[in-house]
Amino acid sequence: MELSLATALIVTAVLVIRIAVRELREPGSARREWAFVTDRGALAGGLLTAVVVAALGRTYGGWGVVAWAVLVGLLVAQVMGRRSER
Structure with missing residues (x-):
């Protein structure tokens, strides 16, 4: 497994665990x-962010960039969703 792909999966797991712990508390x-x-x-x-990051980075970083693109896309969507709540 590529190091970049493994790192993206670890970051995703940490974020999911953080949400689960917060759910237990609140x-x-x-x-x-x-x-x-x-x-x-x-x-x-x-989705637009994920596609742009994946398209620009795919030739340089391999499949690890695609995993990071999905993660970045989710984080951008989360921030945009919070802004629309206000």
């Missing part, structure tokens, strides 16, 4: 954390 927080999934604008922004 029930309902995970639902708020993942509310961006129902926001079309946030998902479109995240």
Whole structure:
């Protein structure tokens, strides 16, 4: 497995564990954390970001870049979803 791919998977696992621990401490927080999934604008922004990162980085970084692109796309969608809540 590529080092970059493994690193992206580890970062994803850490984020998921963080959300799970927060959910245990504060029930309902995970639902708020993942509310961006129902926001079309946030998902479109995240998808566009993921496609651009994957397209630009694929030739340089291999498949690890695709994993990072998906992770970056999810994080962008999450931030955009939070902004639309305000």
